[in-house]
Amino acid sequence: MTTREHINEYFNGRPFMVLCALALIAATVVALMLGVHSAPAESEGLFFSLKGRLIEHGPLSVSINVLSLLATGGIMLALNKVFSYVRAVTHLFVSAFFLLQLAHPAGLVSFNAGTLLCLLTSIAILPLFASYQDRHAQRSIFLIFAIVAAGSMFHYGFLFLIPAFILGFLNMGVFNLKGLLAMLFGLVTPFWIVLGLGIVAPSGFTAPHINGIWTLSGQPWTNLTLVLAVITALLGIVLAVMNLMTIMNYRMQTRVYNAFFVFVLVMAVIAMCIDYSNVTVYLPLLGLMTAIQIAHFHTLRIMFQHRYIFILLLIAGCIGLFAAYVLMS
Numbered sequence: 001m002t003t004r005e006h007i008n009e010y011f012n013g014r015p016f017m018v019l020c021a022l023a024l025i026a027a028t029v030v031a032l033m034l035g036v037h038s039a040p041a042e043s044e045g046l047f048f049s050l051k052g053r054l055i056e057h058g059p060l061s062v063s064i065n066v067l068s069l070l071a072t073g074g075i076m077l078a079l080n081k082v083f084s085y086v087r088a089v090t091h092l093f094v095s096a097f098f099l100l101q102l103a104h105p106a107g108l109v110s111f112n113a114g115t116l117l118c119l120l121t122s123i124a125i126l127p128l129f130a131s132y133q134d135r136h137a138q139r140s141i142f143l144i145f146a147i148v149a150a151g152s153m154f155h156y157g158f159l160f161l162i163p164a165f166i167l168g169f170l171n172m173g174v175f176n177l178k179g180l181l182a183m184l185f186g187l188v189t190p191f192w193i194v195l196g197l198g199i200v201a202p203s204g205f206t207a208p209h210i211n212g213i214w215t216l217s218g219q220p221w222t223n224l225t226l227v228l229a230v231i232t233a234l235l236g237i238v239l240a241v242m243n244l245m246t247i248m249n250y251r252m253q254t255r256v257y258n259a260f261f262v263f264v265l266v267m268a269v270i271a272m273c274i275d276y277s278n279v280t281v282y283l284p285l286l287g288l289m290t291a292i293q294i295a296h297f298h299t300l301r302i303m304f305q306h307r308y309i310f311i312l313l314l315i316a317g318c319i320g321l322f323a324a325y326v327l328m329s
Contacts, residue, residue, distance in 0.1 A: 017091040031105035038110035045154040088299035100287035118284035138182035145186030236290030265289035
């Protein structure tokens with residue numbers, strides 16, 4: 001095995017993933033020490049507000065946020081071992097996810113809606129994938145849409161997951177009349193509970209306030225969050241298109257799994273365009289979907305021995321964005 005092949009295998013391996021996890025923790029500590037402020041959450045949910053920190057106690061908020069990001073990576077790794085959506089033996093999608101989160105230090109220093117959205121999406125993937133061609137998957141459908149509906153009460157960003165999961169279940173071949181009813185009951189039940197118990201009143205309903213990207217004028221490209229969002233979105237879409245040609249030759253079940261990740265990627269990009277004021281909420285989920293495409297790109301091109309250069313550029317870019325963000329904060 002040549003030196004280049006050794007480097008490529010190192011990036012695929014567990015040691016590099018552990019190193020990226022440690023770098024994520026170290027970046028969080030550095031961001032805290034240098035006074036980086038958490039990204040503002042300007043919007044509300046349909047009934048409850050998520051403005052500011054989800055957890056007010058600073059050290060606890062930071063700890064839960066980092067643990068949630070690490071848990072998201074661990075969940076995706078476990079899911080790949082069960083469902084093999086990335087067919088090669090690799091940990092790169094987790095490593096790339098950690099690197100992309102490191103590039104946005106404002107999202108590291110407190111537990112926020114973006115981390116919560118990303119974590120709950122990764123958890124919901126298990127019942128979705130397990131329902132493949134199961135005509136009795138109504139419980140999974142009900143559970144997932146109940147989670148999405150409950151999340152939307154706290155932040156309406158969860159609403160963008162509804163079309164992604166509808167397309168996901170349609171692709172799984174389980175969305176019949178009973179499935180449709182299960183979805184409707186799942187979406188209604190959380191609201192039924194909080195209204196029925198008197199926790200909220202109908203008058204407390206707050207419609208989403210959409211602030212589309214087309215309303216912006218003269219947005220400076222020195223806005224590093226915008227730069228990271230655009231680069232991550234373009235990278236994810238371009239790699240998804242490039243990977244599609246090979247993934248289409250996979251067996252049906254693997255194609256269906258990967259199609260769902262593309263659905264979520266596209267919905268995250270659309271959400272950022274429609275709801276630009278909450279771009280930081282969708283950024284972790286977009287990073288997770290892009291990380292999966294990075295892993296596909298790296299593992300599908302085994303004949304290209306210089307593919308490690310792409311990973312080196314990714315590392316340099318993420319560290320550079322982190323440093324620039326810290327220096328400009």
